[in-house]
Structure formats: structure tokens, C-alpha cells
Amino acid sequence: MSAELIDGKAVAAEIDQRAGQAGAELSKALGRAPCLAVVLIGDDPASDVYVRSKVKRTEAAGMTSIEIRRPADVSQAEVVEIVRGLNSDSGVDGILVQMPLPGHIDSNAVISAIDPDKDVDGLTEVSAGRLLLGKPGLRPCTPAGCVLLAERAMGSLSGKSVVVIGRSILVGKPAALLFLEQNATVTIAHSRTHDLAALTRTADIVVAAVGRPQMVRGDWIKPGACVLDVGINRVDAPERGEGRTRLVGDVAFDEAVAHAGWITPVPGGIGPMTIAMLLRNTVLAAAARAGLDRPAGL
Ligand SMILES: NC(=O)C1=CN([C@@H]2O[C@H](COP(=O)(O)OP(=O)(O)OC[C@H]3O[C@@H](n4cnc5c(N)ncnc54)[C@H](OP(=O)(O)O)[C@@H]3O)[C@@H](O)[C@H]2O)C=CC1
Numbered sequence: 496m497s498a499e500l501i502d503g504k505a506v507a508a509e510i511d512q513r514a515g516q517a518g519a520e521l522s523k524a525l526g527r528a529p530c531l532a533v534v535l536i537g538d539d540p541a542s543d544v545y546v547r548s549k550v551k552r553t554e555a556a557g558m559t560s561i562e563i564r565r566p567a568d569v570s571q572a573e574v575v576e577i578v579r580g581l582n583s584d585s586g587v588d589g590i591l592v593q594m595p596l597p598g599h600i601d602s603n604a605v606i607s608a609i610d611p612d613k614d615v616d617g618l619t620e621v622s623a624g625r626l627l628l629g630k631p632g633l634r635p636c637t638p639a640g641c642v643l644l645a646e647r648a649m650g651s652l653s654g655k656s657v658v659v660i661g662r663s664i665l666v667g668k669p670a671a672l673l674f675l676e677q678n679a680t681v682t683i684a685h686s687r688t689h690d691l692a693a694l695t696r697t698a699d700i701v702v703a704a705v706g707r708p709q710m711v712r713g714d715w716i717k718p719g720a721c722v723l724d725v726g727i728n729r730v731d732a733p734e735r736g737e738g739r740t741r742l743v744g745d746v747a748f749d750e751a752v753a754h755a756g757w758i759t760p761v762p763g764g765i766g767p768m769t770i771a772m773l774l775r776n777t778v779l780a781a782a783a784r785a786g787l788d789r790p791a792g793l
């Protein structure tokens with residue numbers, strides 16, 4: 496058996512388009528397009544690529560974006576000040592501070608400064624609390640993308656067993672809560688979990704969010720299961736020539752594809768969905784801040 500490939504890039508393009516349509520509709524009521532502000536500190540090349548991609552897709556969807564860049568030696572106070580300025584700017588709907596921040600800056604302090612109603616990353620304490628309590632709010636993008644793709648592939652997730660590998664604030668924990676919200680039965684695994692292979696073999700859905708290239712092997716996957724590979728790992732690829740690299744996930748794709756029913760590739764799986772959910776959150780934030788109903792189609 497060979498798994499059906501989940502085309503995250505195609506689904507992301509569809510969500511981008513729907514967010515763009517809803518954003519255009521909303522522009523009539525707001526008198527302006529929804530606006531995302533992205534803050535990038537330092538000159539990490541990977542972050543630069545992501546931020547450019549976010550800005551490009553935001554603008555392609557007909558929304559506006561503000562990009563704020565500062566050198567790596569900027570003070571924490573200045574970054575907090577930038578965030579506060581964006582909070583009080585009524586023309587800004589969403590604020591994203593690209594992680595990781597330079598070592599001398601306390602990311603928690605910066606995240607806490609973000610107005611929760613503009614927290615399109617879903618990372619503030621208030622957003623996390625709203626998710627835990629099942630209240631309306633902005634949900635973290637990568638986990639929301641996982642749930643959306645799983646639903647597309649399998650239909651209702653009610654009663655499905657999910658093993659989430661990884662318990663980070665950014666991915667693992669919110670992914671577990673979002674699958675629970677869909678009435679799945681969720682187990683969270685991490686570095687202290689005993690016999691992870693046996694555990695994942697019980698799962699209808701496996702979410703791999705570890706950051707270890709190809710850790711999840713083919714025989715860890717229950718036949719027919721849905722495999723969502725969040726990992727983005729850059730590894731050497733000497734077969735492509737000297738000094739070349741390639742991206743791989745946390746799942747050994749070539750093995751898992753023979754066991755799974757559905758699987759996301761890396762690249763082209765969860766990564767593009769993360770940005771699509773960011774655009775969606777920007778439109779949702781713009782509507783909620785204006786006191787309007789949740790836009791149709793989102
Ligand atoms: N596609 C996308 O848009 C995104 C992709 N990513 C990628 O997802 C991956 C995970 O990111 P993130 O959650 O931030 O990573 P973190 O490093 O914050 O968390 C990794 C988690 O994996 C667990 N872990 C580590 N080793 C093992 C092991 N041997 N067995 C089981 N669990 C283990 C850790 O457990 P413990 O808590 O016990 O230490 C931890 O909970 C990375 O590759 C990252 O690049 C991240 C964000 C967005």
C-alpha cells in the first residue's frame with residue numbers, strides 16, 4: 496500500500512485565496528485591507544526567507560503588511576516598545592514577532608507585550624488560556640494547519656486516536672488541545688516517553704513535531720494512519736553536490752509512505768499551511784476587532 500500524499504501547498508493556496516476573498520469583503524466595512532505587521536530582529540537567513548514569504552503571500556492575498564526590521568543588538572526595551580506601538584496602531588490587525596529572538600532578549604517578555612486580539616501566532620498567555628478554556632480566540636498557526644489537513648483527509652476526527660510527538664508551546668501542546676477540541680483521543684509523547692514506537696503504532700493520526708530528522712520510522716506507523724510531519728530539518732545532501740543541503744521532516748518519508756493511509760511531505764506539507772493559517776488569523780483578527788461576525792468561508 497502507498498499512502499495518499501496530502502498536498503499542503505495546494506490546500507494552503509486555497510486558504511490564501513479564501514482569506515483574500517474574506518479580506519476583500521471586510522475591506523468594505525473597514526475602509527482598508529486587513530494588515531499584518533511582522534517584526535524581524537537580526538539577520539538569520541532562514542528567518543529572512545520565512546518573513547519574506549509571509550509578506551509576499553499576505554500581499555498576494557490583497558492584504559497589506561508592515562515589515563519592521565532591527566539589527567541583532569537591539570535592546571529588549573526597544574522591541575517591547577515596537578510591539579506596544581503596533582498594539583496602539585488601529586491600522587494594524589495582526590502582529591507577528593519572528594522567533595527565535597537573539598539570546599539577550601527574553602522572548603516571553605516580548606510575546607507578553609502583544610495585544611492578544613492581534614496575536615495572530617496564538618502565542619500569548621491569553622490566547623493559550625482561550626484555547627485551553629475552549630473560548631473564541633486566535634489559534635496557533637502550525638497546529639491549526641495540522642487539524643485542518645487531517646480533517647480534509649479523514650473527515651470527522653471524533654473518536655480518532657492521536658499521538659502528538661513533542662510538547663512545545665509553539666506546536667505540540669496546542670496541537671494536542673486542538674485535536675481534543677475535535678473530540679479526538681489525544682496522547683502527548685516527548686523525550687521521556689517509554690517505547691514511543693509501540694505508542695505511535697496505536698495511533699490513527701501521528702503528529703511529529705520533534706526537530707529530529709527522520710526519527711519516526713515506517714514500522715512505527717499503523718497501517719492506514721494519517722501522518723502529519725511538522726519537522727523542518729536542513730540536512731547535508733552530498734548526492735546533490737558538495738555543500739548542498741535539503742529539507743527533511745521528522746518522519747522517514749520513504750518508509751512511512753508504505754504504511755500510512757495519508758502523509759504530508761516536507762517540503763510542501765505543514766510548512767505552507769502555517770503561513771495560510773497566519774493569513775486566515777489576520778482576517779479573523781481584523782473582523783473580531785471591528786466587532787463583525789466571523790467572515791464566511793474561513
Ligand atoms: N512547519 C512549520 O511551520 C513549523 C515547523 N517547526 C518544526 O517542527 C519541529 C519541532 O519544533 P518545536 O516544537 O518548536 O521544537 P522544540 O525543540 O521546542 O520541541 C521538541 C519536542 O520534541 C521532543 N523530543 C525531543 N527528542 C525526542 C525524542 N527522541 N523522542 C520523543 N520526543 C522528543 C521534546 O521533548 P521534551 O519536551 O521532553 O524535551 C520536545 O517536546 C522542528 O523541526 C521545527 O523546525 C516548528 C514550527 C513551525
Ligand SMILES: Nc1nc(=O)c2c([nH]1)NC[C@@H]1CN(c3ccc(C(=O)N[C@@H](CCC(=O)O)C(=O)O)cc3)C=[N+]21
Nearest residue numbers: 545591592593594595616727762763764766767769770
Ligand atoms: N513567530 C513565529 N511564528 C512562526 O510561525 C514561526 C516562527 N516564529 N519562527 C520559525 C517557525 C518556522 N515556521 C515555518 C513557516 C513556514 C515554513 C514553510 O513554508 N516551509 C516550506 C519550505 C521552505 C523552505 O524551503 O525553506 C515547506 O515546508 O514547504 C516553514 C516553517 C514558522 N515559524
